[in-house]
Amino acid sequence: MSLKEIKEILLTIDKTNLTYVNLKEKDFTLEVSKSQNTKDEILLTDSITNKSDFVETINSIAVSDDIHLIKTPIMGTYYESPGPESSSFVRVGDKVNKGDTLCIIEAMKLMNEIHSDVDGEIVEVLLKNEDLVEYNQPLFKIKTI
Known part of the structure; x- marks a missing residue:
């Protein structure tokens, strides 16, 4: 090697x-x-005593009723733009429509566009350009309209 x-x-x-x-x-x-990384760790309190309580607590932290998570359907590398010199597909505050391209996930040298499945506004981009992503990992938080 x-x-x-x-x-x-x-x-x-x-x-x-x-x-x-x-x-x-x-x-x-x-x-x-x-x-x-200790900042990524979640401390469990005495009020969380079983798995279902834990899952419910995490879901309530991550998403409210009007926030929709866009998750990656594949493992790969996250790209925020179509090329190194291009601007990002979306930024926080951008309005998106169902079907709009949000990012690209490269897997095995194939570029896979990730599209919005809702109309709304980008409230958080959860990754940095060229981060590795795992299956079903959240990519964006979108406030639905």
Whole structure:
């Protein structure tokens, strides 16, 4: 395995939520661990005693009745614009219509456009350009009209 490949793997791991990776290839082993970012951790209180309470609490934090989450249907790399020199498809405050392109998710060298499934206003973009995304990960919060 080349140094360039190792650097690519390390950068990829750094962009994910993974905390431990063990990669074995022939006579080479790469073992990486990282601590979780404490700002991303959620502290459970005594009032949350079971899984359904936990899920309900998380959902109430994330989304209110008039906020719609756009989630990615695939794993890949998030791109906010069609090209490096292009402006973003959407920004916070932009009005969007059902069917408008919000971003691109690249998976296996295929560019997949993600479209809005509601009319509304972008209230939060949950990722940065070139972040790695996992299946069903929230991308945008849209206030429905």
